[in-house]
Amino acid sequence: MDFLLQLVVNGVVVGSIYALAALGFVLIYKASRVINFAHGDFLALGAFVALAFSDTLRLPFGLAVLATLAVFFLMGLGVERAVLRPLIGKEIIAVIMVTIGLSSILKGLMYLGWGAGYFVFPPFLPDEPIVVGGVYLSTLHLAALAASALFLVVFNLFFSRSTLGISMRAVADDQQAALSLGVSVRRIFGISWAIALVAAVAAGIVVGSITSLSTEGLSAIGILVFPAAIVGGLDSVPGAVVGGLLIGILENLSAGYLSPLLGVGVQQVVPFVVLVLILMVKPYGLFGTVEIERV
Numbered sequence: 570m571d572f573l574l575q576l577v578v579n580g581v582v583v584g585s586i587y588a589l590a591a592l593g594f595v596l597i598y599k600a601s602r603v604i605n606f607a608h609g610d611f612l613a614l615g616a617f618v619a620l621a622f623s624d625t626l627r628l629p630f631g632l633a634v635l636a637t638l639a640v641f642f643l644m645g646l647g648v649e650r651a652v653l654r655p656l657i658g659k660e661i662i663a664v665i666m667v668t669i670g671l672s673s674i675l676k677g678l679m680y681l682g683w684g685a686g687y688f689v690f691p692p693f694l695p696d697e698p699i700v701v702g703g704v705y706l707s708t709l710h711l712a713a714l715a716a717s718a719l720f721l722v723v724f725n726l727f728f729s730r731s732t733l734g735i736s737m738r739a740v741a742d743d744q745q746a747a748l749s750l751g752v753s754v755r756r757i758f759g760i761s762w763a764i765a766l767v768a769a770v771a772a773g774i775v776v777g778s779i780t781s782l783s784t785e786g787l788s789a790i791g792i793l794v795f796p797a798a799i800v801g802g803l804d805s806v807p808g809a810v811v812g813g814l815l816i817g818i819l820e821n822l823s824a825g826y827l828s829p830l831l832g833v834g835v836q837q838v839v840p841f842v843v844l845v846l847i848l849m850v851k852p853y854g855l856f857g858t859v860e861i862e863r864v
Contacts, residue, residue, distance in 0.1 A: 590790060612787055
């Protein structure tokens with residue numbers, strides 16, 4: 570029983586990080602109907618920039634994180650303005666190819682800056698685990714869970730209580746109606762990219778804090794997060810949270826119970842199997858909006 574509880578708790582920690590990263594996918598898709606294939610690379614680059622602020626510039630870790638979030642908020646505005654906005658009205662395949670190109674450029678920048686090695690953040694928490702009812706939790710895992718939950722609550726309050734957040738929801742629901750009410754859709758597109766990159770970078774820093782930093786390892790999280798966003802519903806913020814937790818728990822349960830029988834790596838296949846099964850029953854995900862087309 571303790572083993573099962575340990576796997577579920579680990580899954581909740583991992584799933585909360587997936588939910589935070591999946592939020593970036595959802596924000597951009599809700600606002601502009603674009604799937605950002607460079608999401609994992611922004612996540613990885615953010616973690617490396619935080620490392621540079623804390624390790625090279627010797628900033629306290631909390632200040633390094635805040636500086637990184639500010640840098641990537643501005644970067645999101647810049648990327649949308651310089652790269653994505655000129656493509657408004659173009660074929661969706663052109664936008665997809667641009668995000669794939671961005672992914673390659675970001676990977677190249679990370680290899681130029683940090684190479685292909687493994688790096689770690691300077692230690693900022695004690696290593697001693699906390700034991701609760703036979704379940705072991707490291708202070709880093711607890712901090713990761715708290716940080717992910719804090720970001721998700723802040724984003725939820727922003728979208729439900731602030732004028733800007735409500736404007737973003739209006740644009741996501743109906744761009745023409747939002748325009749008729751005086752909402753600047755282009756400004757909302759830019760802010761959506763900025764907040765999406767902040768969510769990605771926050772997830773990257775959390776992952777980098779509990780594991781290590783490597784270009785390929787962190788960039789691959791973008792692929793692992795994709796099933797979470799799709800399962801929850803690509804245009805649903807609550808769906809991103811539920812999808813992230815579901816995928817995180819399933820990954821850990823399959824690693825604990827199926828890997829000894831089927832081999833190491835089966836936990837990386839299970840999320841995609843679940844994705845296919847759920848899409849066969851609910852093509853728009855668990856909480857996604859069902860689009861009705863009249864023919």
